[in-house]
Amino acid sequence: MSLIHIAWRNFCHRALSSFLTTFSLALGVGLVVLVLSIYGVISEAFTRNASVGYNLVVGPKGSPLQLTLNSVFYLSQPIENLPYTEYMEFLPQDERASMVSRFGGDPKLAERDGRYAPYIAGGFAIPLALGDYFGEFRVVGTTPDFFTKLKHGPNVDEDFTFSQGRAFSNFSRESSYFEAVLGARVAKEMNVVLGEKFYPTHGDPSGQGHEQGFTIVGILDPTGTPNDRAAFVNLEGFYLMEGHAKPIERDPEENGEDLLDEAVNAEESNEEQSDTDAQNDSPTADAIATGSKSNGVPLVQNEAENSGSVADSTPDTIESQSSVEEHRVLSIPEREVTSILIRNGNIMFAPGMQNAINEGIRAQAAAPIGEINKLMNLVVGPLLTALLAITGITCAVAAVGILVSIYNSMNDRRRDIAIMRALGARRTTVTSIIIFESFQVALIGTIAGWLLAHTAIVLYSGKIEDQTGVQVGFFTTSNYEILVLPLVLGLALIAALLPAWAAYRTDVGSNLSA
């Protein structure tokens, strides 16, 4: 008969006491495993979502973490906005020219490549405009590029796919500029279907509702990213909602002068950062005036006629005229972006571009993964460490329970120990039996606690996936869980020392005669 078998018999003999001791330890271990799992889920969610196909986020000066949180995770409040010209600095000359032509603005903007365009080469820059809500979910104004150029998935190689419908277009005959695509969770929780209209609220979830609605033309498949929690609308439509245009005096008599002032202000800021010819960035009154006359306040019809890239509108300009002519796209000075998602064609250019942007006075560039790592290290990490410490104390209390349970049983077991000694058991043998008993409680408690925690995780796996996009299964473990068993066994060993010492010192003669 092995010592483990003897220890097991003793464990079973005091079934209630053993069960309660083991159960309390299981609860402690379960809490530790849950905290570790939550830490793993949070880490994975943040880290995975911080790398959804772009490497930099550009926004106004301020906290890079806040920029990351609001632009990548759609959390927190946007810092401020950047002029549209800042976004144009990431575009090559032909695209800038097309924008000046379509939207109206300083023609000088069309005469050069954007300052950061060479860094982008082969990559992309996608503008975001934030500030409105659909229910509790963020409304994100962006371009159709968002759905074609961004990737997601563990290897960041999966395209966005649609469970229903399609991506919104720049312009459509039916809905003008007001098409929207919903993330999977938004569609599910807001209980909306394709073809419905929704009306964003301004500023916060309970804010004033806009009069302009957006027609839902697509619902994304779940991606496991924050994009599941966003309602995407066409950037042009976003601009056209009341209160979204950057205010510019529009007295017809002085229209050109006002636009000039606005453009100069914007461009002067750029000029300070620019290493290109300063003259290129100094718009003239004539230029702005011309722009404003020909393009500054264009009708949709004009815009559609001028732009070959507005695919849906171009062939059907005549038919769409009646439905859209009440809308005009904003001129460049009236436009702002909250942030810009950047992917460098060559990742080697990213640090140089980040430095160049950060040396300027208006914008900053943040690397989402770096910011999330800082967040994890500075905020989430210590919080979880504190949680772990608390749950660790729970385990220590459970270990004290083991000590009390076994030590209290020693009074009843001195005779048993004396009998075993009389049968030839050495002091070290009876000591080992006590330690094995403690180990059994620790082992069973740890396994039970692990099973409890992972059962709970599995039961909530659907909710976890909905909330974080992280898929968890029964055997999804964090790296640290492997340390739980040795730590608990160590605690059990410490807890067993006192009763084991009592067993070691048990006097055979007096206890046999008792």
Next chain:
Amino acid sequence: MTALVNIHDLKKSFTQPEGGKLLVLDISEFQIAKGEQVAMIGQSGGGKTTLLHLIAGLLSPDQGSIQIDGIETNGLSEEGRDRFRAETIGYVFQTFNLLPAFTAIENVRLGMAFGSGKHQHARAGDLLARVGLQDRFNYRPGQLSVGQQQRVAIARSLAGRPKLLLADEPTANVDPSSADSVLELIRDTCHEEEVSLLTVTHDMQIASRFDRIEKLDEINQVDHTTASS
């Protein structure tokens, strides 16, 4: 006949609560031959159990020599004595001392758990069958009668194939009708296993059945009226 147990000039005293030492045993010579069955009689408090504990190595003498099968047990370390006891000595207690957490068969196996020999699980079953408990293997002590418990204790004491069996008033807690059978069981089994037997009792009728009767009062030079065990 060759002596299995050879005691010479054995003295044992205990420290008294109020200080000072109380001499309990002072035995100049005592032997048990191999295979011999000896009954030691003496009054309560006369040092009988102390003598058994000394022979079993559960207590150390103040002085003197205890040789068992040629081994001077007093010269062994405590661990050595434990091992020697596990392999050489069986013990039957007055109160049986079965472990309540274990079944009958497991209690018997405990008797061979601490020696260095192979665990012979089949032997545990054979022994229980020999004491008439072949249908009680998985009964716990609390589910057995007093007589059955003592039978299990006897089987356990022989499980490790000891050379010497020490029995401390083995029938004291057994009803008179069972006492005879228990005693005969011990004697017969020891005879079959060629185990020497030292039984302490205060019952002369029981002692009379043994090969040899020793009166502790006669071999112990301490005045037993002042001694206590």
